[in-house]
Amino acid sequence: MNVLxxxxxxxxxxxxxxxxxxFEVLLxxxxxxxxxxxxxxxxxxxxxxxxFQDVFIKIVDTIRRGGYNHEGKFIQWALRISYNLCVDHxxxxxxxxxxxxxxxFDILEVIETPEDNMEDTIIKNQSYTKLRELIxxxxxxxxxxxxxxxxxxxxxxxxxxxxxxxxxxALGRMRYALINIRKMMTEQEHIMxxxx
Numbered sequence: 720m721n722v723l724x725x726x727x728x729x730x731x732x733x734x735x736x737x738x739x740x741x742f743e744v745l746l747x748x749x750x751x752x753x754x755x756x757x758x759x760x761x762x763x764x765x766x767x768x769x770x771f772q773d774v775f776i777k778i779v780d781t782i783r784r785g786g787y788n789h790e791g792k793f794i795q796w797a798l799r800i801s802y803n804l805c806v807d808h809x810x811x812x813x814x815x816x817x818x819x820x821x822x823x824f825d826i827l828e829v830i831e832t833p834e835d836n837m838e839d840t841i842i843k844n845q846s847y848t849k850l851r852e853l854i855x856x857x858x859x860x861x862x863x864x865x866x867x868x869x870x871x872x873x874x875x876x877x878x879x880x881x882x883x884x885x886x887x888x889a890l891g892r893m894r895y896a897l898i899n900i901r902k903m904m905t906e907q908e909h910i911m912x913x914x915x
Contacts, residue, residue: 727793731782746775749794753801759881760805760873770808774801795859802866853900861896864889 722744725733733741753774758767777800781787789796854865863882867873875893879886 749797753797756798757801757805770804773804806866853903857896857899861892864892865896
């Protein structure tokens with residue numbers, strides 16, 4: 720059978736058996752969609768290329784380790800990896816200072832920057848972890864909108880273009896995501912109250 724006609728799952732199975740051409744076909748089949756989704760996040764061709772390569776390195780590593788188990792849903796899985804890597808990139812870049820000192824002026828001398836104490840840092844990290852867990856438990860469409868809006872800082876217009884839905888649908892998914900997150904938080908509070 721012609722390798723070009725194989726399903727994504729069959730291509731992955733062939734690749735695991737040593738057929739590198741199968742992975743080449745898989746990459747070619749989905750390259751444009753994955754690259755476009757990354758570019759819509761970062762709006763920079765060089766950075767998009769770098770992240771695109773990181774996505775496919777991660778995909779290859781996961782497949783080789785036997786960690787791929789999304790039969791028939793390769794593109795959704797690949798897009799989720801790309802979203803996560805873009806989100807990680809934005810998180811790292813937002814932590815970096817945006818103002819550089821000059822010879823005559825150093826902003827760090829003017830602004831007090833109180834460091835979080837260890838307890839504040841731990842509480843903040845736990846809160847982020849809990850929120851991330853709640854987001855991971857959302858239905859896929861809602862999770863996608865939350866990640867694009869809050870982690871990638873995209874507008875609802877950009878989200879609607881990327882996900883190929885109307886702006887109203889994107890807004891609706893965000894609304895339901897927030898309702899579901901509140902519901903999950905309330906349920907967790909009830910469980911904690913019963914335990915203690």
